[in-house]
Amino acid sequence: MNIEQTVIRAMRGVAELSDCQLIEPIVPDTLLLQSGLDSLGYAMLVAQLEEELGIDPFTELAIKIYPATFAEFVAIYAQGLEQTRY
Amino acid sequence: MAEYVVVTGASRGLGLAICRDTLASDLSVVALARTYSPELQSLSEAYPDRCHFIEADLADLDALPALCKSIVKRFGRPYGLVNNAAVGHDGVLATMPNGEIDNLMRLNVQSPMLLSKYLLRSMLLNRRGRIVNISSIIAKTGFNGLSVYAASKAALEGFSKSLAREVGKAGITVNCVAPGYMQTDMTGDLQGEKLASIKRRSPLGRLASVEDAAAMVSFLLSDKGSAITGTTMTVDAGSTA
Numbered sequence: 001m002n003i004e005q006t007v008i009r010a011m012r013g014v015a016e017l018s019d020c021q022l023i024e025p026i027v028p029d030t031l032l033l034q035s036g037l038d039s040l041g042y043a044m045l046v047a048q049l050e051e052e053l054g055i056d057p058f059t060e061l062a063i064k065i066y067p068a069t070f071a072e073f074v075a076i077y078a079q080g081l082e083q084t085r086y
Numbered sequence: 087m088a089e090y091v092v093v094t095g096a097s098r099g100l101g102l103a104i105c106r107d108t109l110a111s112d113l114s115v116v117a118l119a120r121t122y123s124p125e126l127q128s129l130s131e132a133y134p135d136r137c138h139f140i141e142a143d144l145a146d147l148d149a150l151p152a153l154c155k156s157i158v159k160r161f162g163r164p165y166g167l168v169n170n171a172a173v174g175h176d177g178v179l180a181t182m183p184n185g186e187i188d189n190l191m192r193l194n195v196q197s198p199m200l201l202s203k204y205l206l207r208s209m210l211l212n213r214r215g216r217i218v219n220i221s222s223i224i225a226k227t228g229f230n231g232l233s234v235y236a237a238s239k240a241a242l243e244g245f246s247k248s249l250a251r252e253v254g255k256a257g258i259t260v261n262c263v264a265p266g267y268m269q270t271d272m273t274g275d276l277q278g279e280k281l282a283s284i285k286r287r288s289p290l291g292r293l294a295s296v297e298d299a300a301a302m303v304s305f306l307l308s309d310k311g312s313a314i315t316g317t318t319m320t321v322d323a324g325s326t327a
Contacts, residue, residue, distance in 0.1 A: 017213065018256070040210070040256060047207030050155075059151045 003081065004074050006052065007045075011037065014044045028071035035070070042066075055080045088136060090114035091216070091307060092157060092164050092205060094144055094197075095171030097123035100220065100268065103300035104168055109133050111304060113165065116157055118142045144171050145193040147200060154204035163208035166216035166307050169198035172238070176231040187234050194238035199245060202260075206253060214257040216307050219246050220299075221262040223322050239264075243318055250316030259315035261306050265299040266322025289324030298323075 001009070008026055015022040015036060022036040032042060050056045057063065057080025067073045091108055095101035096117030102125055105115045109129065114136035117126060122139050130137045138161070142153055157164070172194045175186050202217055209215025224232050225239035243262050250260040267284050285292055299321045305311050306319065320326060 017211070040252070043207065044210045044256075047211050050207065051158075051211070056151065056155075 003078050007049065007070075007074055007077065010045055010048045010052065011035065014041050014048055018044060026070055028069065028074075030070040031068055032070060032073055033068075049077065053077065053081065055084055057081075057083075087161055088112060088114045089165040090116055090136075090161055091166035091168060092116045092118060092201070093168045093170060094118045094201065096139070097121050097126045100265065100296045100299055101168075101170040102126060102129070103296035104170060104303050105129055105137065107297070107300040107304045108168075108307065109137055111308065113307065114138075114161075116140060116161055116164070118144065118153075118171070144197040144201070145189055147192060147196055150197065150200045151204055154201065157205070158208055163212050164205050164215070165209070165212075166218070167201060167205045168218045168220070168303055168307075169201060169242070170220040171197065172220065172235075174232070174235050176235070178231060179233045182234065190234050190238055194235070195241045195245075198242060202245075202249065206258060209258045210253065210256050212257075215253075215259075216311070217246070217249070217258065217260040218303050218306050219243075219260070219262045220303075221246075221264040221318060223264050223266045223320060223326050225264060225318075227326055246318075247316045254315055259306070259311065261311075261314060261316070262318040263299055263302050263306070264318050264320045264322070265296075266294050266320070266325040268294055268296050268299065284325065287325065288322070289327055292323050294321045294323045 011022060018041045020036050020038060020041050026035060057076045060080060063076060067076055091113050093101055093105050093115055096105050097119035105117050106129060108115050117137060117139045120143050126139060130139055173190050175190055198219055206215060219242045221239045221242050224236045225243050228236055246260045246262045302319050302321050306314060
């Protein structure tokens with residue numbers, strides 16, 4: 001499963017857990033805060049991905065601005081995973 | 087391991103009493119402190135499967151994300167967090183060293199915020215959890231020589247109220263316990279007439295003990311405390327009545 005699929009699966013899981021309705025389809029330009037997840041759901045997504053992937057790229061890469069779109073969000077995880085390889 | 091609570095400043099005083107009381111319920115404890123005191127060691131020996139010590143200097147803020155990650159990795163998702171670790175330098179503000187102010191605010195305010203940030207993520211996924219922040223009656227009453235300490239505790243109370251609103255719908259409660267003067271190492275300098283006067287003025291004619299305050303923490307951690315959030319529970323033998 002690639003990182004994009006992992007994030008989408010985690011989004012679905014979190015939406016179900018927090019009783020949110022996720023929009024379909026999630027595309028690269030989808031704005032995360034308009035994806036159906038509220039800000040707490042977004043925090044849960046970061047928590048879920050930390051459990052699955054073992055990284056919190058926002059803390060580890062000291063990212064100051066949280067990404068707006070799905071593509072930007074995925075790119076940060078890709079960068080975080082890349083970094084853990086070295 | 088059974089559901090567990092992370093307790094900071096666990097080696098002595100109130101933190102140790104909280105560990106003892108929590109272990110007496112069905113919860114396990116991950117005890118954080120700079121030193122492994124003989125008292126905490128005995129407690130770990132009495133509950134070898136349920137009381138785990140981790141050495142940590144919580145004023146080292148940069149180390150907190152990794153610390154939380156290692157706790158979750160080793161023990162699973164925490165049920166609760168008790169932010170008890172604090173320093174209480176006293177002295178008039180005009181001559182208090184700036185480094186002391188900085189150190190106090192790091193340990194008493196920023197550290198509980200960061201521990202809450204990283205440990206409540208697991209609670210969000212569990213859709214249940216408890217955060218208890220140890221404040222002090224000084225946050226509201228004030229006390230000569232404790233202005234910075236008082237500010238740090240008032241900050242924790244404000245933090246707790248807002249965080250309670252933020253995470254309530256995920257089934258997580260956030261509260262403060264505000265003890266009055268207790269005879270611990272932190273208040274060891276409070277002696278003689280000053281101490282006698284505090285006891286005399288208290289409606290119950292005594293000080294609250296660390297066990298009294300720990301019992302309130304246990305209550306908030308228990309199922310019985312599930313409807314209490316965003317508030318401060320005072321345990322002071324009536325001193326502020």
